[in-house]
Amino acid sequence: MAKKLAYDKLLFGAVALLAGFGLVMVYSASAAIARDRSAGINPFLLKQSIAGIIGLVAMAVVMHIDYRVLRRAEVVYGLLASITLLLVAVLFSGHLNGTQRWFLLGPISIQPSEIAKLALIPFAAYQISRKLDRVNQRDLLLPIVLGCGLVCGLILIQPDFGTAVLLGSTVFFLLFLAGLSWRYVVGGFALAVPLLYALVIAVPYRRERFFAFLDPERDPLGSGFQALQSLIAIGSGGAFGLGAGQSLQKLWFLPHPESDFVYAIVCEELGMAGALFVIGLFGIVAWRGYVAGAKAPDDFGRYLAWGFTLVVVLQALLNISVALALLPTKGIPLPFISYGGSSLVVTMTACGVLLNLSQHG
Numbered sequence: 001m002a003k004k005l006a007y008d009k010l011l012f013g014a015v016a017l018l019a020g021f022g023l024v025m026v027y028s029a030s031a032a033i034a035r036d037r038s039a040g041i042n043p044f045l046l047k048q049s050i051a052g053i054i055g056l057v058a059m060a061v062v063m064h065i066d067y068r069v070l071r072r073a074e075v076v077y078g079l080l081a082s083i084t085l086l087l088v089a090v091l092f093s094g095h096l097n098g099t100q101r102w103f104l105l106g107p108i109s110i111q112p113s114e115i116a117k118l119a120l121i122p123f124a125a126y127q128i129s130r131k132l133d134r135v136n137q138r139d140l141l142l143p144i145v146l147g148c149g150l151v152c153g154l155i156l157i158q159p160d161f162g163t164a165v166l167l168g169s170t171v172f173f174l175l176f177l178a179g180l181s182w183r184y185v186v187g188g189f190a191l192a193v194p195l196l197y198a199l200v201i202a203v204p205y206r207r208e209r210f211f212a213f214l215d216p217e218r219d220p221l222g223s224g225f226q227a228l229q230s231l232i233a234i235g236s237g238g239a240f241g242l243g244a245g246q247s248l249q250k251l252w253f254l255p256h257p258e259s260d261f262v263y264a265i266v267c268e269e270l271g272m273a274g275a276l277f278v279i280g281l282f283g284i285v286a287w288r289g290y291v292a293g294a295k296a297p298d299d300f301g302r303y304l305a306w307g308f309t310l311v312v313v314l315q316a317l318l319n320i321s322v323a324l325a326l327l328p329t330k331g332i333p334l335p336f337i338s339y340g341g342s343s344l345v346v347t348m349t350a351c352g353v354l355l356n357l358s359q360h361g
Helices: 009-029 031-037 043-063 067-071 073-092 117-130 138-157 161-177 182-201 204-214 225-237 262-294 299-323 341-358
Strands: 103-105 108-110
Touching: 009 031, 009 043, 009 262, 009 341, 031 043, 043 341, 067 073, 067 117, 067 299, 067 341, 073 117, 073 138, 108 341, 117 138, 117 161, 117 299, 117 341, 138 161, 161 182, 161 299, 182 204, 225 262, 225 299, 262 299, 262 341, 299 341
Parallel strands: none
Antiparallel strands: 103 108
């Protein structure tokens, strides 16, 4: 009798808890803003709930489709070509908050840079799995660098520095796990210094954010405001928080409490206990995602699982680090928990791939 495939229930439980917890925190963090915008139902909660349902359906579908479909050349290059077209097209969309990151379709907004994760990671896994014995040779490195550079370059133009760094870092770590030579690692860091200078120090608003990160109290009512208000929220929570829904910083002190700085609201309302709860759930995702990749039946499955695990966990680390003022402020959401439909749907789809692969261990 054939062995019945069973998905990783611990991974599924962590994903379900994160998604459910995210809905609660979006409702709590956006409550004051929502009351100002609408006398009826909280629009943030409504949109996030709809995105959660779509994400759940996408996750269920992906769980039951053989992941090897993503290994076909026509699928890999089709996804890469499609996301490239979307990233070009969004540059001709309307401006929102000084950027061109979204397609606005009435009340619905779609962010192609989030969808890019679902194209770039399968592309990198495909290239690595086909040429694993030549990981330090041009015929592997050149297509990955060109593909990643094209996608990240288009995302930078929007501009979306945080997502570009996240995707570039994910691909770099995948190559490292595949056996990238230390000479390329050192060379990569050496090239990163002038590149970061050009992208950060040479651009006025990013330079201001960087120096505000080094000394937020230098301009407490300007460039250092977000970091200081986030730290106030986190410090106010203590061990067990002020209580669910009792945040004071969300009352028009901390900007974007429902999205970029939702982790600070978690800390304020639920304290260190809530903060560690969230970190613990992401730790489970990291652990079980790694196991799913390690037990995958082929190299493509291994690097596909590790790629999606990396992109979710690294994004969480970046967002949490910004909230703790360990990194300059950057508009990158906390997976599952921050308000943002595109992020939630893409993250749940990525976890569907992990759950699919976990059935083969």
